Amino acid sequence: MDDAQTPRRARDLGLVVGSRAPGPLNAITDVAGVRVGHTTLVVGDDIRTGVTAIVPDxxxxxxxxxxxxxxxxxxxxxxxxxxxxxLGEIETPVLLTATLSTFRVADAVVTHMLGRPGRESAQSLNPIVAETNDGYLSDIRARPIRAEHVFAALDTAAGGLPAEGSVGAGTGTGALGFKGGIGTASRRILDEGTVGVLVQSNFSGLLRVLGVPIPAPPTEHPGNSCVIVVATDGRFDSRQLSRLARRAIFAMGRVGADFAGGSGDYAIAFSTAEPDGPPLPEPALEPAFAAVLEAVEEALLNSLFMATTTTGFAGHTKIAVPHEGTLRRLRS
Structure with missing residues (x-):
């Protein structure tokens, strides 16, 4: 393994998942109005954590x-x-972080949203905050995330290609025996529609790249949990979006997830479409299902290929997937 390898997305390595066309950026931000922001905390030898915000304008x-x-x-x-x-709806941006920082992030999101125009009289708000456990590489008990870190992720959220790999909520995560992190991808659906996904990968199993197993070095902490956020501009209702979210979890199996009992595997799907008509008919779900499966698989691979070898808490290390070794195995 070359610790100096340059992070590269799956497609930059020549690895194409499925047959459907991605959006221009191959990212969740291909869905118009969706922005992503990160706050990354790397402090001393023991803190490797952060916050990622998915913000629908x-x-x-x-x-x-x-x-x-x-x-x-x-x-x-x-x-x-x-x-x-x-209720089948979200009222706030979706925030991702580390397990024991979840509640501080939720409080900060409430503060942020109550300060927004039009929320002056709000007496109830449902923040959406999800997590994975980065305690192998970061001192999770320190709970280093503060409100200013959450505000920074929200305030700097932008369009364009989001940073991937060991950033934001993926700074200290590990997946499939390697260094995990944040990954994103997208697929076109329908005539003009898009599905975009962003993942926080931190789960166990045997990595499979386009169906080929890539063994990892032995590790005392294989990783657990995965959060997947699906955005679409398709006019789907909440029941249909729940069906898309289900396919997002199914896609974890494509890269080798073992769906361990100690894993927290969550998928959220939301639509940015204006509610100015009935939901799309059920047959429109078929291409969206396929798009979600492909996009999540590619986003998970991007979260691994864009990650960098990381040493953190108690000297623990997670190595990045070796690009050249993976390509050799695929060729063979």
Whole structure:
């Protein structure tokens, strides 16, 4: 393994997932109005953590967006999940962080949203905050995330290609025996529609790249949990979005997830479409299902290929997937 290898996305390595066309950036930000921001905390030898914000601009003029949730395995601390499932909507940006920082992030999101124009009389708000456990590479008990870190991720959220790999909420994560992180991808659907996804990968199993197993070195902490955020401009209702979220979890199996009992595997899907008509008919879900499966698989690979070897808490190390070794194995 060459510690100096340059992070590269799957497509930059010649690895193409599926047959459907990505959007221009091959990212969740291909869905118009969706922005992403990160705050990355690397402090001393022991802190490797952060915050990632997925911000739909449509919430600036609408109280909520249609959304759906699917829980592959509920060993997690997702704030806001019950109301999301009950009402089929999100009222805030979606924030990702580390397990024991979830509650500080949720409080900061509430502060941020109550200060927004039009929220002056709000007496209830349902923040959406999800997490994975980065305690192998970061001193998770330190709970270093503060409100200013959350505000920075929200305030700097931008369009364009988001940073991937060991950034934001993916700074200290590990997946499939290697260094995990943040990854994103997109696919075109329907005539003019797009599905975009962003993942926080931190789960166990045996990595598979386009179906080929890539063994990892032995590790005492294989990683657990995965959060997947799906955005689309398709006019789907909350029930349909829950079906898209289910396919997002299914896609984890394509890269080798073992769906361990200690894993918190959550997928959230939301639509930015204006609610100015009926939802799209059921047959329109078929291309969207396929788009989600391909985009999540590629985003998960990007989260690994864009990550860098990281040493952190207690001297623990997670190595990046070796690009050249992977390509040799695929060629053979």
């Amino acid at each position: 449509q919430l600036d003029h609408r109280r909520a967006l249609a959304a759906g949730l699917f829980v592959g395995n509920g060993h997690g601390k997702m704030v806001g999940s019950t109301q999301l499932a009950e």
